[in-house]
Structure formats: structure tokens, C-alpha cells
Amino acid sequence: MNNLKLYGFELSGHSHRASVFLSLLGLKAKIIQVDLASGEHKQADFLAKNSFGQVPVLEDNGQFIADSNAILLYLATTYDPSRQWYPESPQQQAEIQRFLSTAAGPVAFGPARARIKHVFNHELDLVQAHQVSEQILTALNAHLAKRDWLAAKHATIADVANYSYIAHAPEGGIDLNLYPNVQAWLNRFEQLPGFVAMPKTYVALQTKL
Structure with a gap:
């Protein structure tokens, strides 16, 4: 049973990259909007999730994965047993x-x-x-x-x-x-x-x- 959370911003293409892939994989995740305008991504609580202070960040059962492309690789190798999205070749x-x-x-x-x-x-x-x-x-x-x-x-x-x-x-x-x-x-x-x-x-x- 996964417990996925995605911290992002709805107008960020990097965030959409992660959210659309979650959906393509049929995974349910809690989407948490980060208030970039107020600088929430530069505050200590968020920096503890990603020291670079950038969205998106994926949380999977207490583990944090930062960077949109890294998130794609993580999801493809963890939640796609068919390996369609990231073949083994x-x-x-x-x-x-x-x-x-x-x-x-x-x-x-x-x-x-x-x-x-x-x-x-x-x-x-x-x-x-x-x-x-x-x-x-x-x-x-x-x-x-x-x-x-x-x-x-x-x-x-x-x-x-x-x-x-x-x-x-x-x-x-x-x-x-x-x-x-x-x-x-x-x-x-x-x-x-x-x-x-x-x-x-x-x-x-x-x-x-």
C-alpha cells in the first residue's frame, strides 16, 4: 500500500510532468500545492524535503524524491512492473x-x-x-x-x-x-x-x- 504525496505548483510544467505520470500509471497521490509566490518553497519545512527549494517533490512512505525527471525514473522503476515507461534494455x-x-x-x-x-x-x-x-x-x-x-x-x-x-x-x-x-x-x-x-x-x- 503506497502513501504518495506530490508537492508541486499547478502552473509548473515540472510539477505537471510528475502529476500526469502518476495519473498515467493509475496511482493515487495527495497533491499538495506549494505557495511559490509567498516563498513557501524556500522555508525550512520545504527545504527539509528538497534542499534546492524547488518543486516538485514526491513523498513515498516518508521518503522524499526531488527533481521531476528523477521522480519519473523513480515511479517508472517502482510502480510499472511492465517496464513500458522505462524499458530494461x-x-x-x-x-x-x-x-x-x-x-x-x-x-x-x-x-x-x-x-x-x-x-x-x-x-x-x-x-x-x-x-x-x-x-x-x-x-x-x-x-x-x-x-x-x-x-x-x-x-x-x-x-x-x-x-x-x-x-x-x-x-x-x-x-x-x-x-x-x-x-x-x-x-x-x-x-x-x-x-x-x-x-x-x-x-x-x-x-x-
């Missing part, structure tokens, strides 16, 4: 790791940063975020030209890790209509049993750079 694991790095790299510094600039008005270089976005979305669009999923013939945590910020890229002024294969992949992901959406925020497609 070293080659497939390497391919999945490639796309976990993509999620933590160009997706984080491209679509995610552009969205953060528009939605939360953080001091970020929007031009650079759009340039990175164009590069990674063009590469992903080519990668998905003759395949349905990023790292295997079925959905894996590679797809989970990259979905949220790419799906919400229009909130950062990025036009996904330019990337039809990426759009088709997003649509396939949204048809997976157990999928739950992240709340949408202001769409800023009218921004011209």
Missing part, C-alpha cells in the same frame, strides 16, 4: 536519457523560459528563448517525421518529460503550427489513458520579435 534506456536531457536542456531554456517570461514576467532573454525553441522544435519535428514517440515504439518517460512545456509553448509566444509532427505527437500523448491536462494561461502568440 540499455539501448532504450540510453535513448530515453537522451530525451530527459533534452527536457532539462533546450526545452527548459527554450519553450519553458519563453512561457515563464510571458506568464510570470521574469527577467529573461525572450529573443534567446525563442531562438532555442525554434532550434529544438525543428529538430523534434524532423525526429518525429516517421515515428510516433520520442524514444521507443510506445510512450515512455521521455515523452512525459517533454510534453508539458512543449504543449504550453504558445503561452510563450511560440507557434506550434509550424511543427505539425510535434503537434501530432502532442495529440497522441493527450489520448493516452489517464492523461490529465495542465491548466492553460495567457496565450501570447501576438508577440513579434
Whole structure:
């Protein structure tokens, strides 16, 4: 019997990454919203769960797992006996790791940063975020030209890790209509049993750079 809790923030793509995977696995978890605006994530109680002061954090029977990609790996290896989401093949694991790095790299510094600039008005270089976005979305669009999923013939945590910020890229002024294969992949992901959406925020497609 698991006793799962997820500490997150509903408008965080990193948090959605963890919450949607819990749902895809059919796992019940208590979702605890962390008040980032008031700095709750920098207080001692939360820092005891994650010394980096970041969401999300997964609690499983008193054990804490921080970092969204680490949470995906933990859940996939602990609660998916079929090993669909993180296959045991070293080659497939390497391919999945490639796309976990993509999620933590160009997706984080491209679509995610552009969205953060528009939605939360953080001091970020929007031009650079759009340039990175164009590069990674063009590469992903080519990668998905003759395949349905990023790292295997079925959905894996590679797809989970990259979905949220790419799906919400229009909130950062990025036009996904330019990337039809990426759009088709997003649509396939949204048809997976157990999928739950992240709340949408202001769409800023009218921004011209």
C-alpha cells in the first residue's frame, strides 16, 4: 500500500510532468500545492524535503524524491512492473536519457523560459528563448517525421518529460503550427489513458520579435 504525496505548483510544467505520470500509471497521490509566490518553497519545512527549494517533490512512505525527471525514473522503476515507461534494455534506456536531457536542456531554456517570461514576467532573454525553441522544435519535428514517440515504439518517460512545456509553448509566444509532427505527437500523448491536462494561461502568440 503506497502513501504518495506530490508537492508541486499547478502552473509548473515540472510539477505537471510528475502529476500526469502518476495519473498515467493509475496511482493515487495527495497533491499538495506549494505557495511559490509567498516563498513557501524556500522555508525550512520545504527545504527539509528538497534542499534546492524547488518543486516538485514526491513523498513515498516518508521518503522524499526531488527533481521531476528523477521522480519519473523513480515511479517508472517502482510502480510499472511492465517496464513500458522505462524499458530494461540499455539501448532504450540510453535513448530515453537522451530525451530527459533534452527536457532539462533546450526545452527548459527554450519553450519553458519563453512561457515563464510571458506568464510570470521574469527577467529573461525572450529573443534567446525563442531562438532555442525554434532550434529544438525543428529538430523534434524532423525526429518525429516517421515515428510516433520520442524514444521507443510506445510512450515512455521521455515523452512525459517533454510534453508539458512543449504543449504550453504558445503561452510563450511560440507557434506550434509550424511543427505539425510535434503537434501530432502532442495529440497522441493527450489520448493516452489517464492523461490529465495542465491548466492553460495567457496565450501570447501576438508577440513579434
